[in-house]
Amino acid sequence: GAVVSQHPSRVICKSGTSVKIECRSLDFQATTMFWYRQFPKKSLMLMATSNEGSKATYEQGVEKDKFLINHASLTLSTLTVTSAHPEDSSFYICSASRTGASSSGNTIYFGEGSWLTVV
Amino acid sequence: KQEVTQIPAALSVPEGENLVLNCSFTDSAIYNLQWFRQDPGKGLTSLLLIQSSQREQTSGRLNASLDKSSGRSTLYIAASQPGDSATYLCAVNYGGSQGNLIFGKGTKLSVKP
Numbered sequence: 672g673a674v675v676s677q678h679p680s681r682v683i684c685k686s687g688t689s690v691k692i693e694c695r696s697l698d699f700q701a702t703t704m705f706w707y708r709q710f711p712k713k714s715l716m717l718m719a720t721s722n723e724g725s726k727a728t729y730e731q732g733v734e735k736d737k738f739l740i741n742h743a744s745l746t747l748s749t750l751t752v753t754s755a756h757p758e759d760s761s762f763y764i765c766s767a768s769r770t771g772a773s774s775s776g777n778t779i780y781f782g783e784g785s786w787l788t789v790v
Numbered sequence: 791k792q793e794v795t796q797i798p799a800a801l802s803v804p805e806g807e808n809l810v811l812n813c814s815f816t817d818s819a820i821y822n823l824q825w826f827r828q829d830p831g832k833g834l835t836s837l838l839l840i841q842s843s844q845r846e847q848t849s850g851r852l853n854a855s856l857d858k859s860s861g862r863s864t865l866y867i868a869a870s871q872p873g874d875s876a877t878y879l880c881a882v883n884y885g886g887s888q889g890n891l892i893f894g895k896g897t898k899l900s901v902k903p
Binding site: 675677707712713714715716717764766779780781782783784 | 824
């Protein structure tokens, strides 16, 4: 079946540094990918919609200059957390939509998620 | 404001029991609703997707129902097993791109052997 791979699964970085998270659709092309984050005991929240070949669309309250999204190919989107701070520590997860994958319409596949800890 | 609520937040049952997880949403004009499973430290696995025109979907021991008028969905798990232990998330899509989902906080299920 379709797989979305996310890397790294866990990362620890120092405050002030940047960290990049990759999201790959392994066996299908995804013109649109999505980035979510989940703080402890909170719901998953959409951060941004990543569109291949164009600028990402950010949700209200998400700083686009801090969370850089690049979707340079149909199988890869990257999220870069710039100048990370401890409050950015969270679970980040991506998803990709596969068109017509089932009789009930598009199917969304999620990556494994990335645990970011900023110290 | 569109919100998704899941009750209970946590549930512990003995192996073999049938159980129901609940999801409610404030805006009934949904496009579809999805149930996911999240294992600790892992990504999400899609379990069932119900389109707004459907009333239920079944996959193995899982059955999800949808009542748009009352803003509710239930996930029924038959003959629970320890391997079913995970957090179950309900997510609603109000239209537009498929990935724009609003998630509940989840129900953490523990099935005791």
